[in-house]
Every structure is written in structure tokens, then in C-alpha cells.
Amino acid sequence: MRLEIWPTSIVTVNFFTLNAARKSDEMLEPDEWKRSRPVLRGGSGRNPANLLDYFALVKRLHGQVIRISATSKDFVNPLDINVNYGDGDSPTDLKAPFILSLMELIVDRREGLEAIEKTVIDRCVGIIYQKYLADPRPENVPILGDLHQALLNQKDIPQAQTLAAALEIYVTGSLRLFNHRTNVDIQNRFVCFDIKELGNQLKKLGMLIVQDQVWNRVTINRELRKSTRYYMDEFHLLLKEPQTAAYSVEIWKRFRKWGGIPTGITQNVKDLLSSAEIENILENSPFIYMLNQGPGDRAILAKKLNISEHQLSYVTNSGAGEGLLFYGNVILPFADKFPKETELYRIMTTKPEEVG
Incomplete structure (x- = not known):
């Protein structure tokens, strides 16, 4: 069927x-x-x-077959972006909602992300893409580790520390598969x-x-x-x-x-x-x-x-x-x-x- x-x-x-x-x-x-x-x-x-x-x-x-698994050496960076990614002036305008969805899956909470958590994530998205937007080269695209560090740097916001803790296993822990730069031919x-x-x-x-x-x-x-x-x-x-x-x-x-x-x-x-x-x-x-x-x-x-x-x-x-x-x-x-x-x-x- x-x-x-x-x-x-x-x-x-x-x-x-x-x-x-x-x-x-x-x-x-x-x-x-x-x-x-x-x-x-x-x-x-x-x-x-x-x-x-x-x-x-x-x-x-x-x-090109890209095999994504815990044992594969094929990596794709979830934070990949290009200058045409968005529909407005900044490509991060559309990338931010994707990262919010990604973090919502990572936090895995029935009620979803809190308003403050969304604000903190959005702020950190702007921070981690500053280098790429100033000089849009592949090596300047951030990875999840950069997002993790940006959250940790929001020291006065408890929600940011909670988000960083949830993200840690995907950055340095056993689920770090997506904390890499893309190394396969997606062109x-x-x-x-x-x-x-x-x-x-x-x-x-x-x-x-x-x-x-x-x-x-x-x-x-x-x-x-x-x-x-x-x-x-x-x-x-x-x-x-x-x-x-x-x-x-x-x-x-x-x-x-x-x-x-x-x-x-x-x-x-x-x-x-x-x-x-x-x-x-x-x-x-x-x-x-x-x-x-x-x-x-x-x-x-x-x-x-x-x-x-x-x-x-x-x-x-x-x-x-x-x-x-x-x-x-x-x-x-x-x-x-x-x-x-x-x-x-x-x-x-x-x-x-x-x-x-």
C-alpha cells in the first residue's frame, strides 16, 4: 500500500x-x-x-549517500547556513526558529520551551553567527559546541544554564554525533x-x-x-x-x-x-x-x-x-x-x- x-x-x-x-x-x-x-x-x-x-x-x-549514525564518519552540521538561507535581511531570521525546534527536542519537555528559554536561545543564535555574518566562509559556521558555550556564558540566567546542561550530552557526551562540521559532499x-x-x-x-x-x-x-x-x-x-x-x-x-x-x-x-x-x-x-x-x-x-x-x-x-x-x-x-x-x-x- x-x-x-x-x-x-x-x-x-x-x-x-x-x-x-x-x-x-x-x-x-x-x-x-x-x-x-x-x-x-x-x-x-x-x-x-x-x-x-x-x-x-x-x-x-x-x-552521494550520506550515512548518519553513531558509528559513521559522515557528519552534517545542524547549524549549517548560507547567506541566502533567510527571506529577509539576515539569514538567521529563519535559522533561529529551526534551532528553537532543535532545542525543544533536546529539552524534551511536554510543555515545550519557556518564553525566557526561547529568548535566551534567540539571543545566543545572534551571538554564535556573528563571525560568519561578518565573514561568510564555511570555517566560520558555528557548531553545537559554540551554542553550548554561548548558553554557558549567560551566567546570570538560570534558564540558560538549564539549556546548556540539556545540550551537553550532544556536545561532549555519548550523543555528540551532530557536534561536527559537515565533512561530506552535499553539493x-x-x-x-x-x-x-x-x-x-x-x-x-x-x-x-x-x-x-x-x-x-x-x-x-x-x-x-x-x-x-x-x-x-x-x-x-x-x-x-x-x-x-x-x-x-x-x-x-x-x-x-x-x-x-x-x-x-x-x-x-x-x-x-x-x-x-x-x-x-x-x-x-x-x-x-x-x-x-x-x-x-x-x-x-x-x-x-x-x-x-x-x-x-x-x-x-x-x-x-x-x-x-x-x-x-x-x-x-x-x-x-x-x-x-x-x-x-x-x-x-x-x-x-x-x-x-
């Missing part, structure tokens, strides 16, 4: 369980690799054969972020940080007059937590203005539609691509998307590559028979008997 939600009319690319991919419009045009996956993956995203197959595709297209036209090996303590942070890395790329590409396509498999996971959900919706809306084309992919329809933010996503997604659905999911989707009984028949026990396309108020059945005698099929197939 698969449901895909797109904010613009582009053809599907079913990629990367628990990964996120970005490519600019320099690469293969979507119509050249239109497809339906011959095998639909289970919702757990734990099929290593499938993941290896996707990495092979990235490699074949000369892309490649085709990038896959693999976060499947992140433990529970870092998974939410990893999802948020990857989204910000993609946004960073979107802002650079817009300046170069390039569009950016962003595919998020297991999309329901991004909407599960309030902090990542709010930021995901903000990114979704912002992308369209900045030449980005995000695609959400999920097989867990119930989890997706249970999110309080799903209405904001659907309202900004005129295109939906739907494959075979189970009875429970069909009933939910029929009510949510006003699908008739006849139309539901096209996602009931349907074959591979068959389903419904939604574009605005139009619903169309489709059958996509991808030719097997092609190199693209050989690269993309996930059928065990066909994976060599």
Missing part, C-alpha cells in the same frame, strides 16, 4: 525508506524515469535488501540521507536536521535558478512528533515559494491521517498518487478525499503500478507498466529473484 502526496504535478519516484533525497533539476528529468515500483515495501522500513537497492540506484546516477546533484541506523535518542533530531540540510540546499539552488526535489519516505514519522511535524509543515509551505518540490511517501495511512498537521499538508498538495490500499485504509481515504465506490475499485486488489491519480478535483485511474527490458528497471527492482 502506498500513498504519495505532492505539492506539484511531478511523476513519482518511490525512494528511500527512512531516508531523504534531494536532487536539482540538472539531473534526469522526471518523465525519463517515471515508474511504479514492482514491489511495495512494508511500513516498517526494515528491509535491508530494499535499502541496498536504493543505494545502488544513487550510485549508478553518480549521487552533489543527487543526495541520499540514510538515517536508518540512528538510535531512538537521535532519530527525531536526525529527521529535523536532514530537513534543514535540504532547506539549506533549496536556498542555494534558488539563487542558481534551479529547482530542488525532495523525497521523504515514511513521511508519517515526520508528522508523529509535534516539533518535527510543525517544522515539516513550515518546510512544505516554504518549498513552493522557493522552487522546491517536496514529495511525501507513506504506507501507514492511518498514522499519517491521525496527525493534527495533515490538513495543512493536504491543502498544499494538489497532487496525490495512490496505489493498492487495504480495507481499513480505503475507508479512511474514501471519507477524507471523497472517493466513490467505483473509484475505490482501482485501489482494491490492484496490480503493481495501478491505482488512482488525484490532481485538484480530478481523480483518474492509471496503469503504469514499466518496461522490464531497461537498465532503469534492473537498477530499481526490489524483487528478490531479480536483485543480483
Whole structure:
């Protein structure tokens, strides 16, 4: 079962369980690799054969796989920024809300950050980016350790010391994975972020940080007059937590203005539609691509998307590559028979008997 939600009319690319991919419009045009996956993956995203197959595709297209885990030597800096990051005079105007979301996950408090804590974090953001704004070179971009020190320097504010204590494990402790400068090629036209090996303590942070890395790329590409396509498999996971959900919706809306084309992919329809933010996503997604659905999911989707009984028949026990396309108020059945005698099929197939 698969449901895909797109904010613009582009053809599907079913990629990367628990990964996120970005490519600019320099690469293969979507119509050249239109497809339906011959095998639909289970919702757990734990099929290593499938993941290896996707990495092979990235490699074949000369892309970059960035593996983010506690044992990996690939590092991405959550505080990465560029001069075009913001929409106003200062790039930190948009970076500060991301760092607030990051700190909210780190503090992990049901009621979120206190007003004073938000003010202190915002003040420290301004401090740690002063060097970069004065001389915007990569080596002047701060890391989490700089934020930690800036918080410690607010000696007269108890809340700042509390925030610094919460951040410490991510700077000098066992979860210091993200306290490094970016050391991988994120300028490649085709990038896959693999976060499947992140433990529970870092998974939410990893999802948020990857989204910000993609946004960073979107802002650079817009300046170069390039569009950016962003595919998020297991999309329901991004909407599960309030902090990542709010930021995901903000990114979704912002992308369209900045030449980005995000695609959400999920097989867990119930989890997706249970999110309080799903209405904001659907309202900004005129295109939906739907494959075979189970009875429970069909009933939910029929009510949510006003699908008739006849139309539901096209996602009931349907074959591979068959389903419904939604574009605005139009619903169309489709059958996509991808030719097997092609190199693209050989690269993309996930059928065990066909994976060599």
C-alpha cells in the first residue's frame, strides 16, 4: 500500500525508506524515469535488501549517500547556513526558529520551551553567527559546541544554564554525533540521507536536521535558478512528533515559494491521517498518487478525499503500478507498466529473484 502526496504535478519516484533525497533539476528529468515500483515495501522500513537497492540506484546516477549514525564518519552540521538561507535581511531570521525546534527536542519537555528559554536561545543564535555574518566562509559556521558555550556564558540566567546542561550530552557526551562540521559532499546533484541506523535518542533530531540540510540546499539552488526535489519516505514519522511535524509543515509551505518540490511517501495511512498537521499538508498538495490500499485504509481515504465506490475499485486488489491519480478535483485511474527490458528497471527492482 502506498500513498504519495505532492505539492506539484511531478511523476513519482518511490525512494528511500527512512531516508531523504534531494536532487536539482540538472539531473534526469522526471518523465525519463517515471515508474511504479514492482514491489511495495512494508511500513516498517526494515528491509535491508530494499535499502541496498536504493543505494545502488544513487550510485549508478553518480549521487552521494550520506550515512548518519553513531558509528559513521559522515557528519552534517545542524547549524549549517548560507547567506541566502533567510527571506529577509539576515539569514538567521529563519535559522533561529529551526534551532528553537532543535532545542525543544533536546529539552524534551511536554510543555515545550519557556518564553525566557526561547529568548535566551534567540539571543545566543545572534551571538554564535556573528563571525560568519561578518565573514561568510564555511570555517566560520558555528557548531553545537559554540551554542553550548554561548548558553554557558549567560551566567546570570538560570534558564540558560538549564539549556546548556540539556545540550551537553550532544556536545561532549555519548550523543555528540551532530557536534561536527559537515565533512561530506552535499553539493552533489543527487543526495541520499540514510538515517536508518540512528538510535531512538537521535532519530527525531536526525529527521529535523536532514530537513534543514535540504532547506539549506533549496536556498542555494534558488539563487542558481534551479529547482530542488525532495523525497521523504515514511513521511508519517515526520508528522508523529509535534516539533518535527510543525517544522515539516513550515518546510512544505516554504518549498513552493522557493522552487522546491517536496514529495511525501507513506504506507501507514492511518498514522499519517491521525496527525493534527495533515490538513495543512493536504491543502498544499494538489497532487496525490495512490496505489493498492487495504480495507481499513480505503475507508479512511474514501471519507477524507471523497472517493466513490467505483473509484475505490482501482485501489482494491490492484496490480503493481495501478491505482488512482488525484490532481485538484480530478481523480483518474492509471496503469503504469514499466518496461522490464531497461537498465532503469534492473537498477530499481526490489524483487528478490531479480536483485543480483
